[in-house]
Amino acid sequence: MQEHVIIVAGGSGSRMKSDIPKQFLPIHGIPVLMYTIRAFRNYSAQLNIIVVLPKNQFDFWQELCDRRQFSETYQLVEGGETRFHSVKNGLQQVADNDGLVAVHDGVRPIISKDIIAESFLKAAEFGAAVVSVPLKDSIRQVGENDTNNALNRETFRLIQTPQTFRLDWMRQSFSAGYQPTFTDCASVLEASGYAIHLIEGSYENIKITTPEDLRWAEVYLKP
Numbered sequence: 001m002q003e004h005v006i007i008v009a010g011g012s013g014s015r016m017k018s019d020i021p022k023q024f025l026p027i028h029g030i031p032v033l034m035y036t037i038r039a040f041r042n043y044s045a046q047l048n049i050i051v052v053l054p055k056n057q058f059d060f061w062q063e064l065c066d067r068r069q070f071s072e073t074y075q076l077v078e079g080g081e082t083r084f085h086s087v088k089n090g091l092q093q094v095a096d097n098d099g100l101v102a103v104h105d106g107v108r109p110i111i112s113k114d115i116i117a118e119s120f121l122k123a124a125e126f127g128a129a130v131v132s133v134p135l136k137d138s139i140r141q142v143g144e145n146d147t148n149n150a151l152n153r154e155t156f157r158l159i160q161t162p163q164t165f166r167l168d169w170m171r172q173s174f175s176a177g178y179q180p181t182f183t184d185c186a187s188v189l190e191a192s193g194y195a196i197h198l199i200e201g202s203y204e205n206i207k208i209t210t211p212e213d214l215r216w217a218e219v220y221l222k223p
C-alpha cells in the first residue's frame with residue numbers, strides 16, 4: 001500500500017515569540033524542519049513526503065536548504081489559515097485514494113523510525129492510528145469561581161503525531177468542513193464517525209512550542 005506523509009509547518013509559532021519561525025530555528029545548527037523531514041525519509045525511501053509551509057516562507061526555506069545542501073525529495077505546498085486548512089492543502093496533493101497518509105507536526109523533530117512504522121502498520125489494520133502517551137502528572141479540572149476537582153488520570157492520554165489514516169477516511173472527513181474545535185486530525189475523523197486507535201508514543205516526541213522546548217530538543221537530538 002502506498003504511504004504518504006503530510007508534514008505541517010504552516011503555523012506562525014506565536015507562542016515561541018522568536019524572530020524566525022520556529023520550524024526554522026537551529027538545533028545544533030540544523031533547522032528543526034530538516035530533522036523532521038529526515039526522520040521520515042530515513043523510515044522509507046519510497047514514502048511520498050509533502051511539506052506544508054506558509055507561501056511567504058518558501059524563499060527563506062530554499063535559502064536554508066541551499067546553505068545546508070539539504071537535498072531530500074518532497075513536494076512543497078502552501079499552508080492555510082489553520083492547521084486543518086494546511087492539512088487539507090497537503091491532502092489535495094495526494095493523487096492516491098487507496099493508500100495511507102500520516103500527518104505529522106513539522107515541529108516534532110524527535111520522532112523515531114519505530115513509531116512511524118507502527119503508525120502505518122496499525123493504520124493499515126484499524127484505519128486510524130494516533131500516537132499517545134499516558135499522563136505522568138496528576139490532573140484537575142478547573143471550574144468557575146476558582147473551583148477545581150481531581151480527575152482520574154488513567155482515563156486520559158496526551159495526543160501526539162504522527163496520526164495516520166486510510167486515505168479515503170481522510171478525504172471524506174476533511175471534505176465535511178472545518179470546526180473550531182479541531183485541534184488535530186483525530187478530532188476531524190472522529191467528527192465524521194471514525195473510531196481512533198491509539199498507539200504508544202514517546203515522551204521524547206515533544207512539540208516545539210515554547211522556548212524551553214528547544215533546550216530539550218538539543219538534548220534529545222544528535223547533530
Ligand SMILES: Nc1ccn([C@@H]2O[C@H](COP(=O)(O)OP(=O)(O)OP(=O)(O)O)[C@@H](O)[C@H]2O)c(=O)n1
Nearest residue numbers: 008009010011012013014015081082083086106
Ligand atoms: N495554519 C497552520 C497552523 C499550524 N500548523 C502546524 O501545525 C503544527 C502544530 O501547531 P502549533 O505548534 O500550534 O504551531 P503554530 O501554530 O505555529 O504555533 P502557535 O500556536 O504557537 O502560534 C505546527 O507544525 C504548525 O506549523 C500549520 O501547518 N498551519
Ligand SMILES: C[C@](O)(CO)[C@H](O)COP(=O)(O)O
Nearest residue numbers: 083105159160161183184207
Ligand atoms: C496535533 C497536536 O500536536 C497533537 O497534540 C496538537 O493538537 C497541535 O495543537 P496546537 O494547538 O496546534 O499546538
